[in-house]
Amino acid sequence: MSKLAFVVLTLCSIALGACTGVASPKLSILDVHQDEHEPTGRRIILIVKAENLSDVQLPLRDATYTVRLDGKEVFRGQRSPESTLRKWGVQELRFPVALPTERWPTASGPVRYDISGSLVYLPPGKFNEILYDYGLLRPTASFRGSGEVSLHAPATTASISAESQPGG
Numbered sequence: 001m002s003k004l005a006f007v008v009l010t011l012c013s014i015a016l017g018a019c020t021g022v023a024s025p026k027l028s029i030l031d032v033h034q035d036e037h038e039p040t041g042r043r044i045i046l047i048v049k050a051e052n053l054s055d056v057q058l059p060l061r062d063a064t065y066t067v068r069l070d071g072k073e074v075f076r077g078q079r080s081p082e083s084t085l086r087k088w089g090v091q092e093l094r095f096p097v098a099l100p101t102e103r104w105p106t107a108s109g110p111v112r113y114d115i116s117g118s119l120v121y122l123p124p125g126k127f128n129e130i131l132y133d134y135g136l137l138r139p140t141a142s143f144r145g146s147g148e149v150s151l152h153a154p155a156t157t158a159s160i161s162a163e164s165q166p167g168g
Helices: 002-018 125-131
Strands: 026-038 041-051 058-069 072-079 090-100 113-123 140-149
Touching: 002 113, 026 113, 026 140, 041 058, 041 113, 041 140, 072 090
Parallel strands: none
Antiparallel strands: 026 041, 041 090, 058 072, 058 113, 113 140
16 A cells, blocks of 8 residues: 555655656756866866756756766766756856866867766745655756867966056
């Protein structure tokens, strides 16, 4: 009898979870650029624009993403955005991609990237929190993009000294 109750509870929670009444966040890739270039590896920063299309704030949980360079998968990762999308808000989320030198393509020019990922968010309400805590509710929003990223080391920016700042 307990197995039947668990199955019924699971099916009900899935059905209720699909009907949260909250619009899924809209995600799009804004930028992909090389951030660090060291002899031992490179770091790419992936910037995702998250847009909340509802009138309630949405806590963001886990993001999983995969990066392919020149058609070869070079990174698969998971990261917590550690943020909440305010109602009707837009926010930039930054996800790092650390690659050892041997995983970086040997091309001399820009490299084609293909990125796909998803982000788990939590709809409002105590019942949704309980379902989330038991692993029965995991609403997700996806993002995907492709383009080119430069192989060249990032330009260093000059810092402004206190003496040269206007009004100082």
